[in-house]
Amino acid sequence: MKVAIIAANGGMFDAYKVLNIATAAAASDAEVGVFFTFEGLNLIHKEAHKQLPMPAGTEHYQEGFKKANVPPVEELLGMAQEMDVKMIACQMTMDVMSLEKEHFVEGIDVGGAASFLNFAKDANVTLTF
Amino acid sequence: MEVTVNKQLDAKGLACPMPIVKTKKEIQNLEPGQVMEIQATDKGSTADIKAWAESTGHQYLGTKEHDEVLKHYLRKASADEEKAETKHEDILSLDDLLAKVEGNEEVQILDVREPAEYAFGHIPGAVNIPLDELENRFEELEKNDELNIVCRTGNRSDLAAQKLTEKGFGNVKNVVPGMKDWKGPMNTKQ
Known part of the structure; x- marks a missing residue:
């Protein structure tokens, strides 16, 4: 199985949507690639991914996350890296936001739309978050 | 029910997707044909372990619930098992x-x-x-x-x-x- 994901949003909920599917797929022996673009870049930004905002008015879910023992975004991201999830940061967005490769966690690739399309062209599952 | 297993994995208290992520890691330490017990409290884990077994080719044996702990049983697949090459003639x-x-x-x-x-x-x-x-x-x-x-x-x-x-x-x-x-x-x- 091959799974291609576009992560285009940068909130905490978005991080879980992307990383839960990505890690579950990798654990099921799938080849997984995620293309991080626009606010989605927050999810792999060295500092930003550790303190992603909750959507306005949902702060009370904080407690629910604790109660359900949901792993921190940091841990899920580490898990995804460990299981060889391919992560591509969008060059164009990086240019717009004046970001460099070293602003992101280790092991990512930088590429454009064509890089993602090349990965996704024969994917079995394609998702956008 | 007491079940003999080769390995136990404690995934209690962990939320999705951690039970299957841990299962995936742990099953690599098993020999083909060996059986693993996964203890979990995530209510979604029964459906997930079953689906995971289906997509990875391992054998899902069943689940027992005891004191709010779910015990899932998996048997690691061996490559040659599915294509039975019968030699005993009777x-x-x-x-x-x-x-x-x-x-x-x-x-x-x-x-x-x-x-x-x-x-x-x-x-x-x-x-x-x-x-x-x-x-x-x-x-x-x-x-x-x-x-x-x-x-x-x-x-x-x-x-x-x-x-x-x-x-x-x-x-x-x-x-x-x-x-x-x-x-x-x-x-x-x-």
Whole structure:
């Protein structure tokens, strides 16, 4: 199985949507690639991914996350890296936001739309978050 | 129900997707054919472990709930198991075995699957000796009786039939294909 994901949003909920599917797929022996673009870049930004905002008015879910023992975004991201999830940061967005490769966690690739399309062209599952 | 397993994994308190992520990691330390017990409290884990087994080719045996802890049982797949290469020539079909069982004939059945597989469903009266223990335990069986050997797909039972024939058993039948297609009565170990 091959799974291609576009992560285009940068909130905490978005991080879980992307990383839960990505890690579950990798654990099921799938080849997984995620293309991080626009606010989605927050999810792999060295500092930003550790303190992603909750959507306005949902702060009370904080407690629910604790109660359900949901792993921190940091841990899920580490898990995804460990299981060889391919992560591509969008060059164009990086240019717009004046970001460099070293602003992101280790092991990512930088590429454009064509890089993602090349990965996704024969994917079995394609998702956008 | 006590089930013998080769490995236990504690995934209690963990939320999705961690139980399957841990399972994936841990199953790499098992030999093909070995059985793992995963303890989890995530209510979604039953459906997830089952689906995960389906997509990875491992065998999901079943789940038991005890004191709000879910215990899932998985058996690690071995590459050659699905394509059974039968060598023991004396075989018996499931239908013929069912006729014997239902006909109240005196019928000896040896189930050579792992204890956890046996626990989740076996033919009433079948004796369980896992294939890898047969070498040391074959003397528990009566040499001159007709012995019908069953596993899941007919592969392990084929090896068992060959082994027992070597040991001097005269009337050994490999039941094919095996428990995966058995439609007759079943007991579960309580």
